[in-house]
Amino acid sequence: MIEQVEDTVTDSFDKRTWHVIETVMSSHMTLCIDGLKSCFGLIIVGQSGTGKTTALDAFEGLHGQFYRTDEVTPASFVSHDSSKTEEELQQDDLLPKIKHQTVLNPEMAHWFSGDWDTRSDKWATLIRVMDGGGYTRNSGTQGERGYTGNYRFNFVGATTPLDERNWETMSHAGNRFLFHEMPAKADQDVYDDIYYSEIEYGDKVQAIQDVVQDFLTDRWEQVGGPEAVEWPSKLGEEVGEHLRYLSELVRHARAPEDGEPESPHRLAESLRNLARGHALLYGRQEVTIEDLEVCGRVALSTMPAKRRPIVREVVQLDTGERLTKMDVADRLGVSRHTAKDRIELVEELGLAAAFEETVQGGSTIAIGPETKFLWPSKITFPDR
Known part of the structure; x- marks a missing residue:
């Protein structure tokens, strides 16, 4: 068996x-x-x-x-x-x-x-x-x-x-x-x-x-x-x-x-x-x-290895959910500068959409999922 x-x-x-x-x-x-x-x-x-x-x-x-x-x-x-x-x-x-x-x-x-x-x-x-x-x-x-x-x-x-x-x-x-x-x-x-x-x-x-x-x-x-x-x-x-x-x-x-x-x-x-x-x-x-x-x-x-962590984060988002640059930096364990690069990368690849979002003290870049790339609920999301 x-x-x-x-x-x-x-x-x-x-x-x-x-x-x-x-x-x-x-x-x-x-x-x-x-x-x-x-x-x-x-x-x-x-x-x-x-x-x-x-x-x-x-x-x-x-x-x-x-x-x-x-x-x-x-x-x-x-x-x-x-x-x-x-x-x-x-x-x-x-x-x-x-x-x-x-x-x-x-x-x-x-x-x-x-x-x-x-x-x-x-x-x-x-x-x-x-x-x-x-x-x-x-x-x-x-x-x-x-x-x-x-x-x-x-x-x-x-x-x-x-x-x-x-x-x-x-x-x-x-x-x-x-x-x-x-x-x-x-x-x-x-x-x-x-x-x-x-x-x-x-x-x-x-x-x-x-x-x-x-x-x-x-x-x-x-x-x-x-x-x-x-x-x-x-x-x-x-x-x-x-x-x-x-x-x-x-x-x-x-x-x-x-x-x-x-x-x-x-x-x-x-x-x-x-x-x-x-x-x-x-x-x-x-x-x-x-x-x-x-x-x-x-x-x-x-x-490519550098894309995997941000792609995993983006496809798991719910409709309307967003991640700020700080969120990405915290989740991926990278600097804010690298987080911004990753956000721009997945937007360029067509996997997500980037936005300017107002936060306390100014604005920041944020990212939300493209609807067609939301992870299907019937496929178990793989653990790393």
């Missing part, structure tokens, strides 16, 4: 770890849906030491479903080493090894290093491979090599928070990844775990590996494995409207400050598939409102 998995993960670690594991499992289950073409990409983002790798360790060793690699590079999908024979190259090629599996890349620093052109080339290659239709390359020594046809896989990575230049690189390459934030634990909780836990860290990791992998092995067999589930694309009207809201929220929240929001197609498709994967995880072939909580967590994570 999935409830046993949740209990074991939460007891061994915490809700933060469970939320990441549940989201990874949901994305993984999309591989079982027939008719999908593109690959699903998910990045766990958080400061060093927050437990990102621990959550991904739960899946390591589940061969045939997950493929872990710490050094995946654009060139590794299809090899072109001039010193090797064709047979040796085929043994090196990553793409056929990961077909219909989820790639785990616990440290994605390589993908975000280098100058603009280097990073753009890396992401352009990855996005091309994640179209799911194979990949071919040409070189002077090996000629044309590669694979065509159905080579769908999923990609789950982890990284520290990205700076603006890397968000810009990804947007230029084509936004195919969703994010899930891994917030830091309170310092006191960290000390309590280290000094007072009766179970060693390694034993905790083994416990969650056992329960997660046993469950996924059974669920994989029950549904029939990769691309075995025929699922009508149409969703219920209420679910569809709520997914549309989350898609619009992400489009605006991660839009470049000096550009237009991305096209909704790819984003809407990714959130729909994540919801379907979550339903499959819980043994259903119908998406319900309960499947959208995981999509809500992802939506509020899929934006």
